[in-house]
Amino acid sequence: MPVLNDGAESARSLLPLLVERPIRLWEYHVSHxxxxxxxxxxxxxxxxxxxxxxTDVLGMKLRSYSYSSLEIREANTGTEMADFVPVPERHRERYLNLVVSGDGAEGFVVCANVHLREGR
Known part of the structure; x- marks a missing residue:
């Protein structure tokens, strides 16, 4: 699986990202x-x-329960997230406006980067 970890430009080049297995909201660290x-x-x-x-999440709107699969893609301009999380013009290139969808539900995350990793 790809690891997206070299900043917003690197992440953009690998989107859309599809996770074809059940996945759910696990944790959010406010301080980080x-x-x-x-x-x-x-x-x-x-x-x-x-x-x-x-990482470096500015705002999000997600379901709190699990998805059977997940698609993450860059959002088109003029979406709900621009109103919900206004990012100053000088910082817009640093952040990703991501649509997070699965099981017919669609949400979003505004963040600096996204990583996909496996572990035990």
């Missing part, structure tokens, strides 16, 4: 502005997991 979504990696090992980590 980090949002984590987690699901089982699909291996035979029950301790294996996959995480989508959003």
């Amino acid at each position: 502005r980090t949002l984590v979504m987690r699901g089982r990696s699909g291996d035979d090992d029950p301790s294996a997991y996959v995480e989508v980590v959003f």
